[in-house]
Amino acid sequence: MTRPTASIVTVGSELTEGLRLDTNTREIAFALSTSGYHVLETASVGDHTEILADVLARLSARDALVVVTGGLGPTHDDITREAASQALRRPLLRAPELVELLLPATRRHSDERAMEQVLRQAELLEGADVILPVTGTAPGQFVATPAGLLVLLPGPPAEMRPMLSRLVTDIAPGPSRASVRELGCVGLTESDAQVRATAALSAHPGVAFTVLASPGDVHILLLDDGAGERALDAAAEAVTVALGARIYSTDGSTLAEAVVRSAIERGITLGLAESCTGGLVAARLTDVPGSSATFLGGVVAYSNGAKFALLGVSTETLARHGAVSAETAEEMAAGARTALGADIAVAVTGVAGPSGGSPDKPVGLVWFGLATASGTTSFSRGIPGDRAAVRIRAASTALDTLRREVLGL
Amino acid sequence: MTRPTASIVTVGSELTEGLRLDTNTREIAFALSTSGYHVLETASVGDHTEILADVLARLSARDALVVVTGGLGPTHDDITREAASQALRRPLLRAPELVELLLPATRRHSDERAMEQVLRQAELLEGADVILPVTGTAPGQFVATPAGLLVLLPGPPAEMRPMLSRLVTDIAPGPSRASVRELGCVGLTESDAQVRATAALSAHPGVAFTVLASPGDVHILLLDDGAGERALDAAAEAVTVALGARIYSTDGSTLAEAVVRSAIERGITLGLAESCTGGLVAARLTDVPGSSATFLGGVVAYSNGAKFALLGVSTETLARHGAVSAETAEEMAAGARTALGADIAVAVTGVAGPSGGSPDKPVGLVWFGLATASGTTSFSRGIPGDRAAVRIRAASTALDTLRREVLGL
Numbered sequence: 159m160t161r162p163t164a165s166i167v168t169v170g171s172e173l174t175e176g177l178r179l180d181t182n183t184r185e186i187a188f189a190l191s192t193s194g195y196h197v198l199e200t201a202s203v204g205d206h207t208e209i210l211a212d213v214l215a216r217l218s219a220r221d222a223l224v225v226v227t228g229g230l231g232p233t234h235d236d237i238t239r240e241a242a243s244q245a246l247r248r249p250l251l252r253a254p255e256l257v258e259l260l261l262p263a264t265r266r267h268s269d270e271r272a273m274e275q276v277l278r279q280a281e282l283l284e285g286a287d288v289i290l291p292v293t294g295t296a297p298g299q300f301v302a303t304p305a306g307l308l309v310l311l312p313g314p315p316a317e318m319r320p321m322l323s324r325l326v327t328d329i330a331p332g333p334s335r336a337s338v339r340e341l342g343c344v345g346l347t348e349s350d351a352q353v354r355a356t357a358a359l360s361a362h363p364g365v366a367f368t369v370l371a372s373p374g375d376v377h378i379l380l381l382d383d384g385a386g387e388r389a390l391d392a393a394a395e396a397v398t399v400a401l402g403a404r405i406y407s408t409d410g411s412t413l414a415e416a417v418v419r420s421a422i423e424r425g426i427t428l429g430l431a432e433s434c435t436g437g438l439v440a441a442r443l444t445d446v447p448g449s450s451a452t453f454l455g456g457v458v459a460y461s462n463g464a465k466f467a468l469l470g471v472s473t474e475t476l477a478r479h480g481a482v483s484a485e486t487a488e489e490m491a492a493g494a495r496t497a498l499g500a501d502i503a504v505a506v507t508g509v510a511g512p513s514g515g516s517p518d519k520p521v522g523l524v525w526f527g528l529a530t531a532s533g534t535t536s537f538s539r540g541i542p543g544d545r546a547a548v549r550i551r552a553a554s555t556a557l558d559t560l561r562r563e564v565l566g567l
Numbered sequence: 568m569t570r571p572t573a574s575i576v577t578v579g580s581e582l583t584e585g586l587r588l589d590t591n592t593r594e595i596a597f598a599l600s601t602s603g604y605h606v607l608e609t610a611s612v613g614d615h616t617e618i619l620a621d622v623l624a625r626l627s628a629r630d631a632l633v634v635v636t637g638g639l640g641p642t643h644d645d646i647t648r649e650a651a652s653q654a655l656r657r658p659l660l661r662a663p664e665l666v667e668l669l670l671p672a673t674r675r676h677s678d679e680r681a682m683e684q685v686l687r688q689a690e691l692l693e694g695a696d697v698i699l700p701v702t703g704t705a706p707g708q709f710v711a712t713p714a715g716l717l718v719l720l721p722g723p724p725a726e727m728r729p730m731l732s733r734l735v736t737d738i739a740p741g742p743s744r745a746s747v748r749e750l751g752c753v754g755l756t757e758s759d760a761q762v763r764a765t766a767a768l769s770a771h772p773g774v775a776f777t778v779l780a781s782p783g784d785v786h787i788l789l790l791d792d793g794a795g796e797r798a799l800d801a802a803a804e805a806v807t808v809a810l811g812a813r814i815y816s817t818d819g820s821t822l823a824e825a826v827v828r829s830a831i832e833r834g835i836t837l838g839l840a841e842s843c844t845g846g847l848v849a850a851r852l853t854d855v856p857g858s859s860a861t862f863l864g865g866v867v868a869y870s871n872g873a874k875f876a877l878l879g880v881s882t883e884t885l886a887r888h889g890a891v892s893a894e895t896a897e898e899m900a901a902g903a904r905t906a907l908g909a910d911i912a913v914a915v916t917g918v919a920g921p922s923g924g925s926p927d928k929p930v931g932l933v934w935f936g937l938a939t940a941s942g943t944t945s946f947s948r949g950i951p952g953d954r955a956a957v958r959i960r961a962a963s964t965a966l967d968t969l970r971r972e973v974l975g976l
Contacts, residue, residue, distance in 0.1 A: 176595070179588075184588045185585065199618060206607065353681045435853075436850055437848070438853075440841075441847045455872075459864050460859055460862050464863050
């Protein structure tokens with residue numbers, strides 16, 4: 159199956175000058191992709207009629223659907239109608255029904271120039287149909303192009319959204335609602351995930367995949383490329399088998415959500431002792447609604463004094479082995495477990511950098527402690543990256559340690 | 568003055584399919600605009616070599632600077648090098664110095680295919696210069712084009728940023744650093760900031776401004792629109808006077824950085840007791856390198872048991888007033904201050920939602936406690952938004968409370 163192609167254009171110099179983050183493109187791209195369109199490219203163009211007209215002419219000649227947002231308002235910066243008119247060689251005509259719709263808005267203005275500006279929004283490309291606004295004043299419109307349809311929507315998300323919804327349900331619904339399976343993995347690199355998924359999917363034609371990685375988190379997205387729902391499930395199963403316990407979710411939930419859900423299911427309570435992650439692990443757990451049913455609390459023991467006073471790490475251990483050591487990590491975990499009365503506690507202590515490293519204990523060295531009813535254990539990791547990356551990856555390892563202990567993996 | 572033109576291309580099907588929000592474009596656009604470039608358009612292209620090659624050929628023929636991010640990794644989806652090679656008709660050559668740089672990364676892999684994948688990142692366009700990675704493994708590169716320069720940067724923001732910084736300072740600095748003053752504010756809404764800045768700037772022609780807001784943080788950017796440096800300073804001063812103690816920085820530093828710097832300067836130590844923010848305040852403080860010189864630690868007292876055991880909040884207070892109350896907030900702050908031996912401690916306890924609200928204590932109600940050598944105080948806020956927004960805004964208020972206490976505001 160070849161999917162119809164689409165493209166998205168957002169208009170406004172505030173986007174090309176980096177003064178505003180464009181969130182419309184992602185929303186529209188997701189709506190079109192899941193409706194079965196193949197979005198080939200997206201663009202943002204400043205307030206330059208000629209450049210926008212060129213972009214629209216090029217995309218309209220190729221793609222079955224071109225969706226434009228922004229530049230439909232009343233001011234001189236609002237160039238989208240003119241650019242579309244040039245691109246498609248269709249004149250702009252003032253639509254009587256839109257003039258009527260906009261009259262209340264013109265009455266807010268005293269001078270004729272401002273009233274005339276408001277009425278620019280009543281201009282339709284010859285042959286276009288109106289998409290009536292639910293909110294705001296700027297109407298949308300759509301018109302035939304050499305390759306399909308050009309759609310103009312207003313830029314404010316609250317005005318754009320209801321029109322986008324009409325677009326993918328009524329006006330240009332797309333061939334199918336595409337299926338996606340999302341697998342969350344932890345404890346392997348992006349290229350590891352790529353290699354393993356490629357191998358696991360070699361026997362699953364018609365399933366495409368992409369790997370999305372951020373520090374401490376890898377997601378494998380399986381996309382239906384013609385194989386159908388059941389084949390997609392089989393492919394997800396194959397990848398899950400290949401990656402084993404590294405897969406923490408198959409439903410789009412986060413690692414922290416997986417930890418919270420499995421701990422609640424098993425009636426296990428959790429505690430934390432954090433040094434180099436400085437509260438990041440606790441923040442990720444408590445980001446999950448309902449986490450209070452399993453997470454009792456944690457100690458951010460940034461100073462040695464806090465490790466001693468709040469977690470009972472002995473001054474001798476700190477003096478002899480240092481704050482970044484197996485011994486300190488285990489005493490931190492045991493201390494948090496006792497102080498909080500938790501079933502399981504994990505401790506993190508390491509050198510996040512940029513300073514504080516030594517030949518013995520370089521930046522990136524992180525010790526993890528685990529305390530349970532059966533005792534304490536520890537392990538270390540050498541984590542690559544800058545301060546932020548070391549902290550995020552160490553937090554993911556701590557969450558994964560909780561998950562594996564809860565699930566008995 | 569005609570500014571040199573620029574364009575930005577981000578690569579990846581996760582962007583055109585709407586699976587990820589592109590934040591690189593805004594960052595790069597801002598850096599280029601403020602360096603004196605005129606960014607005409609930006610584009611995102613999926614993992615299609617031909618389409619990307621077409622886009623790069625078109626932009627490279629027109630713009631003095633074309634910056635591409637993403638698609639430089641090791642996997643088969645990483646097509647940027649090949650597309651640039653086609654667009655500019657320059658072959659790809661394996662650079663020996665990059666092979667050497669990447670060898671440690673190949674050793675993590677056992678099979679030859681994964682090792683070979685890693686080494687794809689050693690490929691340079693003929694005639695290109697390398698931009699060495701500070702973090703991660705993917706090197707950047709830049710090469711001459713018909714109209715100027717094509718620059719390839721890795722997609723992960725942490726890897727892209729240091730290279731972008733080198734780009735606008737050394738490699739292609741742009742004709743002028745357009746002047747910008749950035750004022751960080753806390754404790755007011757985006758539209759408040761808009762209204763107050765408009766009033767403050769009415770007597771400052773030639774200075775444009777824009778307000779960038781995210782939950783718990785508002786930035787006012789003043790842009791030189793012909794007025795010159797001294798007028799820009801005067802305008803910044805006028806806005807600072809109008810907003811007073813709400814301005815926490817005038818040099819682009821974050822609220823947490825402002826807290827850490829001012830506390831270190833004054834030799835004041837800080838402690839925390841967090842309930843609904845669950846470690847977010849500690850995570851933001853410890854994100855600042857060197858924060859260990861002032862931040863001793865904190866307690867994430869998510870359960871009532873933890874508030875009692877670690878902070879000494881009395882069971883009577885919890886029973887009579889509840890966990891979300893002035894009394895509990897003050898006892899939490901006092902308990903943290905004592906346990907940690909800190910000069911100042913702030914406590915946060917509230918209803919983040921989505922559940923847990925009551926007519927008496929609705930979702931969004933947050934109590935803050937402050938303990939210092941002179942005693943304890945408390946105040947509450949009704950914070951709008953969903954769970955994530957309530958937590959982030961409450962964390963900002965806690966940081967602002969520390970800042971004001973440290974500075975005596």
